[in-house]
Amino acid sequence: MNKIENDLVKSITDIILKKFEYQCDDGLVMIEIPKDNKNGDYSANIAMRLTKILRRRPQEIAQVIVEAIAENVDFVEKVEIAGPGFINFFIKKDELAACINTVFEMNDKYGENESGNKLPILVEYVSANPTGILHLGHARGAVWGDCICRLLNKSGYNCLREYYVNDAGNQINMLGESVLVRYKELFGIEGDIPEDGYAGEDIKNIAAIIKDKYGDKFLAMEKAEAVEFLKKAGKELELKQIEEDLEYFGCEFDSWVSEQWIVDEGRVEKAVAKMDEMGLIYEEDDALWFKSSEYGDDKNRVLKKSTGFYTYLTPDIANHIYKFERGYTKLVNLWGADHHGYIPRMKAAIEALGYGKDALEVDLIQMVRLVENGQEVKMSKRTGNAVTIRELVDDIGVDAARYFFVSKAVDVHLDFDLGLARSKTSDNPVFYAQYAHARMCSILRNYGKDVEKLPKYDLLTSEKEVDLLKYINEFVSVVADAAATRMPNKICNYIQKLAGYFHSFYGSNKIINPDDENLTKQRMALLLATKITLANALNLIGISAPEKM
């Protein structure tokens, strides 16, 4: 919330306390920017919200508030009651323009806020198995998670970006076997990829790298021994590829936690022992079960199979314990929608272990369906024809690709029309915003002088100018809200709207006006403040703000 809104809320609660003897919670007072600015610069619906509590008609409550505001709040130019009881505030124009100097002072830090209160929060995302190349489905989660972390950092959370590497299960054995098949092929020995194996091009590349490095040494080796080696080598090469692709896509991680490491450290055994100690475990049919149904899951889950191996769940529980041990009190996981059934059992484990029911929040990333020429393109690491992140980025660019994913809420299914993304690059909304930025830079270049910080901006009173000022003022609260709700798409909405206000301002006002030096200075200041805000917003979603287009 910006200063004006804050002051309004405070004034209103004060008045309510004084006139109605009711201590009104700040959260009850909503200050909004009305859609139609005939209804003021800001409006409040508090009179209607209080009707029940105060047992008075909204008009009556509004009347009292309006009178007191008019008397006591000096930055309000006019205040009136409208419709069913809205209180509409018209703010003195130079008060609205005060944000320009705030933006200048904060510069690239404008938008920062302390709403997170330094809360230690660990965000786990992507976490794709190191058995294949990252494709479109992963791209959505990667960008979304990356943007969430950018928002959290901007909003004063203490955020850690983590990738959980599933490098211990059966799929890694299959990786080793698949590499072995491709490796042998390079020596003319034909074989079939196992049923659950991996047939992607990446496996061939790995086989080739291994052949270059080690020659034919695995041909004579015992199969089990060869697979043991190849799965490790394969995993490392796959991981390296994943890391490079993510970086290429503008997504970085602070921390990579290996499942194998969790196992090797004895953390799995420790977790099981602890759960046993707490009476959360029982034995049945030669397997070890977790009483997850006592904590909200619809049935109990196996921790250790009758074969003696752990299920996927068990090391992951140890993984989550490890997160808490490092001091993170809030955990956020971004999982694919197919993991939806997995959430209750992980939450059950966390609750059972005493970390609190709501310590873990899981945001599900709904499916991305790849469509081309009206037909669905199946994507699977195994069929080998998946469109990879790298291909996508080479095709349409990092900015457009990122924007496509981050602008749409993750809880809806996404049809990614590759043909459309390719052919309509210039229609992508990201260019609208980037063009606005480039336009502003161009005007700054044409101006040729430094933009001055002025003590007063009293000439910025036209409708377009006021729209811009109010919206620049909103940025901080938009960032805080987007962080709290973990919805970076709200930043996209902000960007589109801010760019729209600018383009509209540009269309109706000559910014550099040789006949009026004072007005030009003020408009240039507004322009620079807009540019800084837009650049900061673009940066929050990892999209470049070009100086020229």
Add this chain to the structure above:
RNA sequence: GUCUCCGUAGCUCAGUAGGAUAGAGCGUUCGCCUCCUAAGCGAAAGGUCAGCGGUUCGACUCCGCUCGGGGACGCCA
């Protein structure tokens, strides 16, 4: 069958602490470059917010039911 996500303009989607006349892009139809970037601006057309009921001053928004579409329901990972 159970759980879950979704249903808003011809298409792709915003709008979710309940608020004033439901928004944007693409597409369609008109205007606007002797002037700071026309990748832009202005205007028009386009809607039973899937349907029915409930909660209340007020519902696209919250609750229930129905219909329609996606996904998940393993001693896989």
